[in-house]
Structures are given as C-alpha cells and as structure tokens.
Amino acid sequence: MLDKLSSALKKVTDKIANAIFLDTALVESIVKDLQRALIEADVNVSLVLELTQKIKKTALDERISGLEKKEHIIRLIHDELIKLLGESREIKLGKINVFLMLGLYGQGKTTTIAKLASYYAKRGHRVCTICLDVYRPAAAEQLKQLSDKLNIQAFIDPKEKNPKKIWKNYESELKNYDLIIVDTAGRDALSDDLIKEIKDISNLTKPTETLLVMSADIGQTAKKQARTFKEAVNISGVIITKMDSTAKGGGALTACAEVKAPVIFIGTGEKPADLETFDPESFLSRMLGMGDLKSLMEKIHSVIGKEQIEETQKKLQEGKFTLKDFQAQLESMESIGSMDKILGMIPGLGKAKVPDEALEVQQKKAKNWKHAINSMTKNEQENPEILEKETSRIQRIAKGSGTTTSEIRSMLKQYKMLKEMIKSQSQISEKGMDQKTIMKLAKKFGRKMKF
Numbered sequence: 001m002l003d004k005l006s007s008a009l010k011k012v013t014d015k016i017a018n019a020i021f022l023d024t025a026l027v028e029s030i031v032k033d034l035q036r037a038l039i040e041a042d043v044n045v046s047l048v049l050e051l052t053q054k055i056k057k058t059a060l061d062e063r064i065s066g067l068e069k070k071e072h073i074i075r076l077i078h079d080e081l082i083k084l085l086g087e088s089r090e091i092k093l094g095k096i097n098v099f100l101m102l103g104l105y106g107q108g109k110t111t112t113i114a115k116l117a118s119y120y121a122k123r124g125h126r127v128c129t130i131c132l133d134v135y136r137p138a139a140a141e142q143l144k145q146l147s148d149k150l151n152i153q154a155f156i157d158p159k160e161k162n163p164k165k166i167w168k169n170y171e172s173e174l175k176n177y178d179l180i181i182v183d184t185a186g187r188d189a190l191s192d193d194l195i196k197e198i199k200d201i202s203n204l205t206k207p208t209e210t211l212l213v214m215s216a217d218i219g220q221t222a223k224k225q226a227r228t229f230k231e232a233v234n235i236s237g238v239i240i241t242k243m244d245s246t247a248k249g250g251g252a253l254t255a256c257a258e259v260k261a262p263v264i265f266i267g268t269g270e271k272p273a274d275l276e277t278f279d280p281e282s283f284l285s286r287m288l289g290m291g292d293l294k295s296l297m298e299k300i301h302s303v304i305g306k307e308q309i310e311e312t313q314k315k316l317q318e319g320k321f322t323l324k325d326f327q328a329q330l331e332s333m334e335s336i337g338s339m340d341k342i343l344g345m346i347p348g349l350g351k352a353k354v355p356d357e358a359l360e361v362q363q364k365k366a367k368n369w370k371h372a373i374n375s376m377t378k379n380e381q382e383n384p385e386i387l388e389k390e391t392s393r394i395q396r397i398a399k400g401s402g403t404t405t406s407e408i409r410s411m412l413k414q415y416k417m418l419k420e421m422i423k424s425q426s427q428i429s430e431k432g433m434d435q436k437t438i439m440k441l442a443k444k445f446g447r448k449m450k451f
C-alpha cells in the first residue's frame, strides 16, 4: 500500500537522521525528495508546496541549532503530514445501528459492505445486509453471494423496484440484528435524482452512519466527490477502497482531509479481511517505517553524539580546525567505520564515496595518525604549520609515536586538504550550493582523498 511513498518518506527521514549538518544543499535535497514523493502519491501540489516552504523556513532558521534542528524538521514533517491526512474518527456503535452506504458505480461499495459485515460480526455483533439497489438485479445477487460466504444474513428482493417496499417487507426481521448495513444504487455521477433517492432512503432507514465509499484511484477528485455528497446528504464518514492497487491513495486521503470528511476505514484488497481502520497517526508511522515519533527521534540521537556535532559545528563556523579536531574526526570515523561519514560531515560533500576495500588500510593509518597527534605539543596541534618549517619536530613525533615521518607528512597533507575543503565549502554554502557544484567538489576531493 503506497509502497513508493513509504520508501521515499523513509529515505527522507534517514537522510535527516544520518546528516551531521543540515546545510542549505541538504535541506534542498530533502525538500525535493519530499515534494517528488508526495506529488507522485497524488497529493495536491499547492499543499505540498506549502509544506515544503515550512520545512525550509525551519531548516534555515539560524536560531535553532544542530541536533535540535533535525528534531524540529522531523517533527515538522511528521506533524504536517498528519495534518494533510486529517482528523481521525472512530465509529462508536450504539444499541441499534444502521449503516447507509453511498457511492458511485464501481467504487467498491458492495465489496466494502461484506468487509464491514465481517469486521463487526467478528467483534460479536449481529450483522445483516440489505440491498436497496433496485436498478440492477445483479447487485442484489452480488450482495447475497458475498454475505452467504460469510454466513451473514442478506435481505434481497431482486424483483421489487420500490426500496420502501423492500424495507417494509423485512422490517420485522431486521429487528433481530444490531447492525444493518444498507446497500444502495450508484450512478456514474452524482445527479439530482440520485440525491433525491438517497434522501428518501435515508428518511426510510434512519441511518446512524452515512458512509461514502470512494476508490483511491480517483485521487484528488475525491475532494469534489466528498464535498458534493457531504453537502447533499451529510455523510458522517468516508471509506477509501483500493488503497492496495493505486499510487493515488495519497491524493484521495488528503482530499478528504481538505473537505473535512473523516476517513474511517480503508480497503486494501478484494477479500473480506482487507479492511483497516484508518488512524492518521498509525498510518503515518507505518509509512515512515517507525513505531512512532519517539523511536524516530531516538534514531537521530543514536547516529552521533550531540556534543560532538555541536563542537565541530562551532569550530567550522569560527573557521578553526586544528589537528586536534582532525583527530576527533578520525575517532568518529573509527567508531562509525566509514570514510563516507567524514565526508558527510562536511556540508554538501556527503556524496563522495570511498571504496570499501580501502577502508581497512585507511583505518590502520588513521590509528597511527592519532598516535602521532597525541605525541605533539599543544602548540604543534594548534599551529601545524610550524611542523613544516622545523622538520626535526616531525622526526621527534615519529619516534615518540612509533610512526614514520612519511606517515606524518601524509597526515599533514590530508589535514590540510580537509581544511581547504571545509573552507571552500563554507564559502559556497553562504550562497547555497547547487547539485553540480557539489558533484564537482565531491569528485575533486573524493579522488584526492587517498589514505
């Protein structure tokens, strides 16, 4: 069900969780992914733009820092999507219940009646169905067949053309049931005569719930349909069918939310069991592949320590990046286990890839580099350029740390390159960086980044 939307949303939240900095380029790419996913799921374009505008604004709000910003954005995405999905409504059954089912041809009305009958019978209710669709004799037969299979009593009279007569004929028998589900005739479109007919049947049957059945494949057209039915006969809820078989489900769901027609159930297949209650919160959690918002937040926190992010971020903002910071990066690389992560820490360069086979060698080197940095004086760590001027220092450090001078030189080269990379990136990120520039930089440094 909406698999594409689901995997796209998961990717977006992963991107946020794994990012160490939310720079302009990353926010742009998140917003683009989100827009594409929602529009593909047929969500109204202007709603999508509104949502992404809000995300951008929060993301680029200078008053919110690092990790907090990630939380903010995840929460924002979550809350805004919930809003798009609308209010939830649960049907509370009383002593006697009559469900009047409405909908145009082929929307899944009769199938849904069987699903509802099965759903409530399983929950201990005495359920029956009755066909007041007097236009197509086959409609009555279909309802009977579906009901029989479920051992549900179906009241039909295929020859009778007057719904009032059918209802009256069965009135005494209907008293044996606490839930009566009424099938009605559809039309190709909502016409005046259909409205009149529905109103008459409504007066006759006195429904406790008037439920509109719409197929998800009509997408945003659901808005017009729900609104018109709501105005004409005051529907109490909507059931969206065929959520399993179309990418337009997002459109149908959000369209109902827009006209404040609460979706109560969704149909996810042709079988009687393929019915689910619709709750925006749990629906979205499933879409995001998370138990709930809390576990999503935990995921963000688990990726990397808060202090480390803030510390490095501060250093970058101040334009300071000493060998000690470089060492911290190396440590985080060891714990995370991938050079990609270091590149990912540098705004906009997350895309540069280091081949896996180089990883082991690189980690061993990183270890030696760390020892070397530990053997330096504080002055050397903070001002590495003095090492290049006085090579005797390098010899001393190599001896003290059990490394070689060439290892130290290559480390210094690497450090300088990283620093240069950060500098050039922070200049660009002031104005924002486009995808082409990112790729160019990633390529340039990705190749140079030899361990």
Ligand code: GDP
Residues within 6 Å of the ligand: 103, 104, 105, 106, 107, 108, 109, 110, 111, 112, 186, 241, 242, 243, 244, 245, 267, 268, 269, 270, 274
């Ligand atoms: P009605 O004219 O509104 O009564 O529509 P029907 O109940 O006869 O359903 C029309 C078609 O849609 C049938 O072939 C059903 O099997 C199919 N259908 C109904 N609900 C679902 C659903 O949730 N998923 C899928 N895949 N098909 C459905």
Ligand code: MG
Residues within 6 Å of the ligand: 109, 110, 111, 139
């Ligand atoms: Mg039908």
